[in-house]
Amino acid sequence: MSNDAHNSRRRRSTEQPTLKQVADAAGVSAITASRALNRPDQVNELTRARVLEAVERLGYVPNLVAGSLASARSRFIAVIVPSLANSVFIEVIQGLQETFEAQGYQILLGNTEYDLEREYQLIRTFLGWSCSALVTAGLRHNEACRTLLANCDKPIMEVMELGEARDLNVGLDHTEAGRCMARHLLERGHRQTLFIGARLAGDYRAGMRYEGHREIFEQAGLTAPLLELERGGLDAGAAGLERALAEHPDIGAIHFANDDLATGALLHAQRLGLAVPQRIAIAGFNGLPIGQHVTPRLTTIRSPRHAMGELAATAVIRRLEGQRVARRQHDVGFELLVGDST
């Protein structure tokens, strides 16, 4: 005995009401109910009111999966970053999220852990979710990933750095940032300097800053040695300072790849009783708040990371809405914050 019209092969799992039920309750067809919810201007105001009332009464929650399948569009934006441990990416994500969510897009966040193969897998997954657009941190991808991106007609936004982007690009010139800090150190009279970074294979943008740094010092006829650490963070910065003093006793300034390292070193110098910048000058990158609170204030470079996220999202949204994007490439620039540590 079937208690239903045709229970031959039913498999509705949840008892959630469907759009059809809402439509029946409102006395309209399913498509009208759909339009009432998604294209309000295409239905009569009274009809819409009845549909909304039925939605409310039945506690209808639209099945977005079905909607995406039918329309071949989801309102997902894939966002792929190499790390969540680094606050830099968090700030960009925040800018992206605020802007996208305000327009009704949902972010799908992927974390590659600096692994390009994982990036490929993530992009595959996200494409499988018919995401509307892709935002990735960085311009470097592996072969498979480049193929996937090339064969995909969705907007692709590459953020953080500037360069030969596939499609849209919002970022800053890291090589130039490295040059900028190097020039500052030179101006301050530092001749014996060291660049300290961590895991530069992954954080290749730090490597680019080192290249800029080296360029300037070599132009001045000076060497610019590099010290690469196994890990990042405050502890690593402190350890890096120790190693620097041991391996390069005559060093006068250290250009750190980021503020975490630099702050760790600066606070450690305090503990060691080393005068900063007299005995050793310290510079960072990122312009994190902590750098402006330590004494002496850290010399660093600040980039508009939140704005970078907003600008990137805005450009993607314009593209998705079929509008022209004014600039495919946008340099957000950076700002040298001269503190008292150099």
Added chain:
Amino acid sequence: MSNDAHNSRRRRSTEQPTLKQVADAAGVSAITASRALNRPDQVNELTRARVLEAVERLGYVPNLVAGSLASARSRFIAVIVPSLANSVFIEVIQGLQETFEAQGYQILLGNTEYDLEREYQLIRTFLGWSCSALVTAGLRHNEACRTLLANCDKPIMEVMELGEARDLNVGLDHTEAGRCMARHLLERGHRQTLFIGARLAGDYRAGMRYEGHREIFEQAGLTAPLLELERGGLDAGAAGLERALAEHPDIGAIHFANDDLATGALLHAQRLGLAVPQRIAIAGFNGLPIGQHVTPRLTTIRSPRHAMGELAATAVIRRLEGQRVARRQHDVGFELLVGDST
């Protein structure tokens, strides 16, 4: 003239190959191809090899939207946090993400900005995506949200704090943490103390810590005034210190709601030439690395946030796989880190 069998109402948008095409290329039916990809043990090894070869050759990317609709299951886990600006949530998210992604689940991240109405909207959206489970930070939700959660048969995990959870719960007792620090301050001989927090309506867990703090001091016959700031962060901590000294000149110790505020205050005290802890003792909460790098080291409470995420994810996964979850409620505890600032 149709160049296709029946182009009456075609609307395939992308030219992405479908599972059917893969199946044809491999000489099997669609369902076999599906099984080859999703239930490898249910198909013959050779058949599977042929399917995988076809997948590779055609560059097939599974349409996860269609799969989810058909199976009424997605591999999404909704994760809802009140803020991304606070590194505390980031660490929990990292723990969640690592664990979930390792099991093939994708995180859908929502940010409520401490707004319970936004939380409701996010949960609606995520349910619309047929997420497999929901992880939310905190036990407080608004009426609509509670209804939604009550009528939803998916695993629900509430993290960060312990209490009357709807389903699963992993967290720590914030009231007890507040008591713990208060006892420490009492032991150190501090009688005139002040609790400083920011935006406690949103960060109600800080409010719970204050309640614990007050309880202990009132039991000792002492008052425990509260100073609430408009904003958080290092700057706010510095400003809070100034206000505390102005409004409570006889104060000997400040219990800050978190390490950001405490560190800001501690570094500002340095600049002001105030001896910490002799003139003013400072305590925080969270156990952030920076607190262990400043001089004097910050007294604080560390909670295992990364582990909290891992444990939460593990429990949810067990539930999803139909296994029994040993403990519906799990207290991850906390640890008093006695520094030199108290």
Added chain:
DNA sequence: TACAACGATGTTAGCGCTAACATGATAGCG
């Protein structure tokens, strides 16, 4: 008055995949 133009709504046919059931071949066993 006839006809186009438009607005509001409905009908039909999928989107690409998988659950449920069906089938057929092979193995195991008394």
Added chain:
DNA sequence: CGCTATCATGTTAGCGCTAACATCGTTGTA
């Protein structure tokens, strides 16, 4: 040898929604 159990694969019928086309009344216009 007939029976059931098991494995590998196929057929059918949706999942819940929306695109595309169709319909029907109402207006405006020559």
